Amino acid sequence: MQILDGQLVSRATKDELKLKVAQLVTEGKKIPHLAAVLVGSNGASETYVGAKVKACGEIGFKSTLIRLEEDISENKLLSVIDDLNLDQDIDGILVQLPLPKHISDEKVINTILPSKDVDGFHPANVGKMVQGLDTFIPATPYGIMLMLEHYKIETKGKHAVVIGRSNIVGRPMSILLSQSAPYGNCTVTITHSHTKNLAEICRSADIIVAALGIPEFVKEDMVKEGAIIIDVGITRVPDASKKSGFALKGDVDFKAVSPKCSFITPVPGGVGPMTIAALMKNTFKACIDKL
Template sequence: MQILNGKEASQSIKDALKLNVAQLLAEGKKVPHLAAILVGNNGASETYVAAKVKACEEVGFKSTLVRAEESITSLKLLDIIRDLNNDEDIDGILVQLPLPKHISEQEIINAIDPDKDVDGFHPSNVGRMVLGQPTFIPATPYGIMLLLEHYKVETKGKHAVVIGRSHIVGRPMSILLSGSGYPGNCTVTVCHSHTKNLEEICRSGDIIVAALGRPEFVTAEMVKEGAVVIDVGITRVVDPSKKSGFALKGDVDYKNVAPKCSFITPVPGGVGPMTIAALLKNTYHSCVKRNYD
């Protein structure tokens, strides 16, 4: 069994981006600039945005964090997005999800300039991804593709089982794995909360991507010998033994599943760091495409 180490793979991507930034500076060009919008004070969202801002600093990107009150209206949020769309220095805009219930996430995402939509959630970028055209690929599935590539995991002809069909993880993951090229060329089964015989389907999976948000849902009995298991889940569970008071749990029962796998991602240290590296890559490409192509 080999661990798909997201910390290590993301570090090599960040090292390459640092060199790219040094090259831009040496040529007297601007550095990539990411703007993140954080609405309210959800603890997990605060952590994720802080990690993204820190990663920008690490590779030499500029970042701007725009904070808004939980009670902000859709119109005010749309104003913020319009200003960021019009700001020539900003290359990437991300809105940390989830947004408060009174705001339509899709309306907000639709307002982002697709050329700055580094999360890849805008309908025109989703459409391009489905058509296999160059675009911003949503950071988590893109990060998983980069991780498979980094460890040269064979995907051609494999049966991939994706558990979860959300717009941000499961659905794009299924499209990417079924696409042509590498990583890809899988035969994909997408599972969700209405799927029957899920355990049996999982057992036939050469690759399992667990993205449902249910701690330790995938057990050893659901995984065949030699499978590749990608654990996307991050759920905070109360853990008084931790300083923070909580522990992060993946969707896979790692301890019992790992011995059966050819490759497996840990939580934390697997998909999480790759998501951030993928976001940085999207932001770099946006900067180059918008300013220097």
């Protein structure tokens, strides 16, 4: 069993980008600039946005963090995005999800210019991804693909089971794994809350991508020997033994499942860091595409 170390791959990805930014500086060209919009004070969102801003600093990107009140109107938020769309110095825009219930995620995503949509959620970018065209790929699936590439994991002809069908992870992940590409060419099964015989389907999988948000949902008896496990889930579970008062759990019962695997991602330290690395690659691309 080998651990897929997201921290290691993320660091290598960021180091590579840092060299490219240094080259831009040497040539007197524009430096990538990411604008992050945070609505309200959700603890997890604060952590995620903070990590993204920190990564920008490590690589040499410019970053702008815009904090907005929880009760901001939808129209006001859309107006803020419009201003960022018009700002020629801003290359990438991300609005941290989830948003308060009175704001439509769909309207927000559709308002961001596709050329600045470094989260890869805009329908125009999703459509290009489906067709295999050059575009921004949603950061978490993109990060997973970068990890598969780094570890040179053979995927061709394998049966991949994706648990979860969200537009952020499950659906794009299924498309990328099935595409005719070096780390695609899988036969993909998408499963979800209405899937019958889920455990049986998982036992047939060479690759399982667990992205449903239920701690330790994937058990040892759902996994065949030698399977590759990608655990996207990260949930705060109360734990009095921790200084923070909680532990971070993935969607996979790591302790029980890992002995059976050929490769597995840990939580934390697996997919999470790769999501940020992929976002940085998208932001660099957004800048370079304009040069």
